[in-house]
Amino acid sequence: MDPSERRDPETAGTGRLILHEFESARGMLAGLAYRLLGSWHDAEDVLQDAYVRWSAADRTDVAEPRRYLTRVVTRLSIDVLRTRKARRESYTGEWLPEPVPSDALELEDISMALLHLMERLTPPQRAVYVLRTAFTLPYDEIAEILDRTPEDCRQLHRRALHELADDRPRFQPSAAEQRRLLLDFVAAARDGDLQRLEHLLKDSVTSWTDGGGLRRAARKPVVGREKVANFFTHIYAHADLTITPVDLATGPALKIVVRGNHHVLTVDTDGTRITTIRVLANPEKLGVLAVEREGAREGVDGGPGAVEGQA
Template sequence: MSRHIRAAVPGPGRLRSSARRHDFVVDFEEYRPMLLGLAYRLLGSMWDAEDVVQEAWLRWQGTDRSEIREPRAFLVTVVSRLAIDQLRSARVTREAYTGPWLPEPVMTSEAGPLDTAELRDTVSYATLHMMERLSPPERAVFVLREAFGLPYDEIADIVGSSVANARQMHHRASVRVTEGRDRFRPSSEDHAKLLMKFMDAAAGGDLGALTDLFHDDVEAWNDGGGKVRAALRPIIGKRKVLAFLGGLLARYDFSDARLLDVNGRPAIWTRVAGTHQLVMIDIVDGRIKDIYGVLNPDKLARVHPG
């Protein structure tokens, strides 16, 4: 064997190092969808979630594998703590945001595993929006318990609290997130039917039909981010929401619309006055309780109408 060929063949130590790197990559890629789903629930932004997961990958690479007993638990801890830190700094930015800050919607196919009702509910747009009420530790406790079923002792270690305090945070978070919402969520089919009725009524300018579809306490939220013209405050109450929509329907055509599967639920993709918009709803007592309109183009980058 020539000297050049011999030099190209790794020795035993190099082989072990190469295999170790391969194992690290394989292990991490196995958990990546779950980690992205976790970070997205904690941050409400897939852009930020990807940054957090990338940082977790770098830390994973720099950690002695012999010190890691449970890779999944290690990675969940790292991602959760990074996301909590990110969320603390993000809250300052969101408070200075132009108009209401709404989560970044994602196609259901890109939201990570959704093989349990808890995973599906915690990635729903309404739940993500309600979680904005929580402090970063409360949000982490809620997500880790509700979506991923972690025991309180592990959650307490992740967020740096006592087990008793973790339990209290979970209780407070659960009350705030579920306040005013149905205990039993409508099926995707029922959700889609009500959304189609809303879309048809809007396309036909039928305010009477819209009145029948709305909950008395309906609220409309619009996120233009200062880049697209949108209401700068939430619109609260059936009368005000109908007046707002009536003004829009009198000026713009809403007929060009289609259904997309977003955040585990059907949503409307439409174009109004030359601007793309994604409209999502939440349902209480069989009627539309919340309307979310995302117009900020930066937040629509992951929506693919096909």
């Protein structure tokens, strides 16, 4: 028996209950925090802070632990989004959501594309959108969580939908189709086959690269079939690549090593051609995928940013 249980069994029992109630909701809370933040690192910090607050909460005022914890995690996430906005202004290059393996976080109806798009929302808009769309909470409950009126929350949701409407992907391929498309894309670029590569790309295709200043990377999106095809043949053509398919919480991806540089590649499609490509090369965002970090601060040539400036 734990010595603390012999000294104070009632306190020990309460501690076990506190932990049990939190762990019972942890999967839901992790999904909520990741949807709100697009960062697994930030989501874990929020969960730790939420547990500290939960441990110190007055139980007499908590009728439903999951509801209470949802409110705490949402409000903490909004605080992070607000402070992160200032940090984002000094971020080097483009910012992309952090990839998380599917065995660490089980999510439905979420994609890297949607997480990326949600960056354009204000923190309250993002919170209402996630709580309403992903968790189907009624507006009166969302209002309680955000300390706003139900009508305010309806308006925030309408604005979020309007902001996302034009660019939200309309087509979601099967996991098998997406894996095939990823492999076909990399194979064409590695072979230096521009004709085959361009056939896979939509005219208006856009490529985003996130190196975070720790890798050489294109600091602006690369737009257009020809530019994108040239960009990736420059990186992959006739290179010795290590390609590992990975299942992220947001869908299939490839983990690629080229000339000592590591990155994660994801694509969006309209059902016929690739519309968006995302290259996540910032080593600080790849730790959860157990990607090696050697050379992370040396800016080794040959990585996704080898044609830096061609945006």
